[in-house]
Amino acid sequence: MKVFTSSDEDRTYQYSQYLKKFKLPLKLNLERGGFLDEVNVAYETYGELNPQKSNCILICHAITGDSHVAKHNPEDLPGWWDIMVGPEKYIDTNKYFVICSNILGSCRGTTGPNSINKQTGKFYGPDFPLITVGDMVNVQKNLIDHLKIDKLLGVIGGSLGGFQCIEWATKYPEKILGCVPIASSPRLTTQGLAFDVVARNAITSDPNFNYGNYYNQEKKPDIGLALARMLGHITYLSPESMNEKFEIDRNNPREISTSFEKKFSIGSYLAYQGEKFVERFDANSYITISTALDLFDLGSDKKTLSKNLLKTKCDWMIISFSSDWLYPSFQSLNIVESLIDNSKNVSYCNVESKAGHDAFLLQQDVAEYGQITQSFFDLLSNEKNTIITKNKDLDDKIKIGLDNRIDFQYISELIPDNAKILDLGCEEGNLIDRLISRGISSSLGVEIDQANVIECIKKGIKVIHSDLDSRLEKFEDKKFDVAILSQTLQSIKNVERILKEMTRVSKFGIVSFPNFAHHPMREMFYNEGRAPKSSGWYGYNWYDTPNVRFPSIVDFTEFCKEKNIKIIKSLFLNSKTSKIIENNPNLNADSAIFLIS
């Protein structure tokens, strides 16, 4: 027998006893015209506001969520983000003052279509005005003012919650220090829109919908709303996780009492989710909020998106999930690229996940995105973790072999103090960390390995989780002063493209690589007829080396000449002795550093 589990499975939808209410002091003018006379806001808070009022995090919920983000105590009703929020959790309520309010248009305490319109004394129903994500954020802003909080440490949320975060950053740039949109995007894809359209059509076609005037009817548009919810559930899961969940009993569904089809286990699951949903959610709210979500549009092209993000001032931590097809990762990357165009502080991690869009609500990947979130807010609130402090002594810890990054010292010396740095293949961020210790203020790493990306984030290093091949093309011309490719060239297949792109996006490039024409290599190959192998960067077998290119100093120099790349300076090293080699470096140096443009 399948046990149905989902992101909001076991939540009861009683109102929390910790629910607080706030009434907006004035009428709310709406972005698309019209106004709401009276807006009540349901919200909950966790933890204590510190005397400086600098520890406040606003959590924004997704389409069907509410203010009850977490339990207030072990006996409390479950919250929708208990995995993230609570004492000593990733968003630690011992440390932070957390606010979560039900969004405008919803049906969980804040004014929405099922509220009474004071002007008529009746339910708003279909007369509830068209609202936007901006209106939702304006209501939250009123709440923050009411709580006398001048500046939020951060806003965080997934899906529609992510849209609210982005809206905060663009609408109230002075009001937030950090922004964490999760599983979000600049706007829905056309496919995403299409699902919402069909969902709304299912609701409005339900004969009990009655053009939205159903509050006094015995029968509500439950069938249409249930169909909408079923569709939603399909889009929240990845095909892979759906298969894993329903493969075993595909044709032997759980026996449930439902008017919907229950031939297949996925069918009985959807029926169950659909029918459970109508007990706690209002059809007009679903239409109102999903329409607001569909209208959220920061721009489809990079130019518009960049323009819209220009005035933001916060630090950004953008998180997507690899298997999310409703808000695909490339959309988060589009935001990242536009923020970089605008020279904003941004890090990005595409969390490797099987769970699809719902991943941000599920346990299985919380170790990754939770840790990222925690580090981001901790660093923002200046409680830098111990790793940072430790790394300050990096200079004292130079080791032999691959870890002997004597080249870092020389690379570091090539870089002026006020330079904007791009480190391609930054690994755990050791070079950037060294540069930051030295006083460099603007740096960005690009790294493909998730564990390395998380290490960077923990150190407070700005990093983009991406491969190099596609990434550089997205950066503007001369966006950086110095792009660094340290000991990475030999592992890149398309050498020409990366060097061309490097010199396009930055004023100067620094390339360091092992010189494969170092004499022990030559001798081994010449005498023994075997692929050269030595220690350090050369310490690999021919058949399993990460290297796919084997440049020599002469090769690289000729390449630069041929491709019109200017070599400004070059340094040749013996990394064992840490000495600079001047005599016949192509024979005597084991590594090279080139400053190019």
Place this chain on the structure above:
Amino acid sequence: MKVFTSSDEDRTYQYSQYLKKFKLPLKLNLERGGFLDEVNVAYETYGELNPQKSNCILICHAITGDSHVAKHNPEDLPGWWDIMVGPEKYIDTNKYFVICSNILGSCRGTTGPNSINKQTGKFYGPDFPLITVGDMVNVQKNLIDHLKIDKLLGVIGGSLGGFQCIEWATKYPEKILGCVPIASSPRLTTQGLAFDVVARNAITSDPNFNYGNYYNQEKKPDIGLALARMLGHITYLSPESMNEKFEIDRNNPREISTSFEKKFSIGSYLAYQGEKFVERFDANSYITISTALDLFDLGSDKKTLSKNLLKTKCDWMIISFSSDWLYPSFQSLNIVESLIDNSKNVSYCNVESKAGHDAFLLQQDVAEYGQITQSFFDLLSNEKNTIITKNKDLDDKIKIGLDNRIDFQYISELIPDNAKILDLGCEEGNLIDRLISRGISSSLGVEIDQANVIECIKKGIKVIHSDLDSRLEKFEDKKFDVAILSQTLQSIKNVERILKEMTRVSKFGIVSFPNFAHHPMREMFYNEGRAPKSSGWYGYNWYDTPNVRFPSIVDFTEFCKEKNIKIIKSLFLNSKTSKIIENNPNLNADSAIFLIS
């Protein structure tokens, strides 16, 4: 103003004047129990049956198609596959006798829920029995018998049409020579099932559905059926093509008269498609057929799938589309793998397409899948095209440089006549072609480049369109006698894995590669300190060579020793002189061939 186009956009749904009718001589017993007293079949034929009756192709339509696959003449109503079927088209009706019949359960002429049940004198409606894809094929088999055709040259169809093809191959293995399932799978994914469940729920929840008894009502369950169709349309398009289609006027939809939402252009498109669909299709048929589709299940695991495909006898040409997320490519590959396990003749191409599932109905990729289909049927009917004949003279055409594949001759000599060959990275199939000319009867290529794959198919060479990295793992132990990796080792990063897998799946392996320790290479590297470069296989720059590994004969020999790979025979060549090198080959040979196990 957007012009709506889709796979079935401009078709009128009059019955074709060329429609023929056939009545099954006996009652039809159904696979899931019960029977149908009387089954009428609507079908159309194109071209002439030849005297040997060996030129008949059966085309199977998808969920909402019909027998009118193509125009019978230029003035005729458009058919649903005019791009593929007609005089001098890919399925050339000057050459082939083409049959297309409306499937059982449909509403386009063949018996279905909207037919009169002779026993009651009323419409079947909800009393129409549960049918399967097997039942549909049984009806087609009756038709073929009626037409006195003993054996079909082939069956072809996309989506549900592909399911019918597979069913033909498993149910009537003696009756078909070739099988071409396009955009198909062994069974729907759970996600695919989920969409169908929601679609059926939308129909059955429509108050006008009346448990299926709506034929005498004024109002039909049009809203539910339209919602189902909208959902279908989302799944037929790729997210990419959907975005391309609806990006420009996202918020400025075409003004159409509809009761559905038309805020966004995708919305008005879906409304239009949904409302147009109900004019031509019956809700009970949609439920009946989509349920049959959902129940089609050749097995979820490889063992079951292989068992179910064991008794098939036809040649297979399996086609998928890279952007099809409803029937994702890996599912077609699952069929391919199971057929290979069973030593069946199969080729596979994953057509690079942006169009999604609907690609098989659209113009944009027809050049690829049309050509593949044409070659497959032409070769099956022994009208081998000219390329085959030309290639017989390959031996006379040995050229210099990269084309000088003198190694092919030596490789060929290592292979016994009755061997089952696997050529990894077979390119255009020249080695296999040579082996076939020599008399080898069983061969299979694996190739990643689509143009090469199509070339192989045109030559009649069995080929699997796939990368090598993931492919070999799918083959059974010792499935082949000889696996060949000719001049490919140097371009594969994970050398150890491929050699391990090669020796697992075949009794013997033949590996040929350029010997990078050939003396001119050594001298260049030693004297000049530059990455070796010469002509032929060595004729690349260090920065843009396709090679990522640079093995020497000594390296490879040591590697084999270390990894317990047995070298049975080795041959060292000078490819310029076509001579065998026996004296210090690691210095004097420019290429090597190893027979391993």
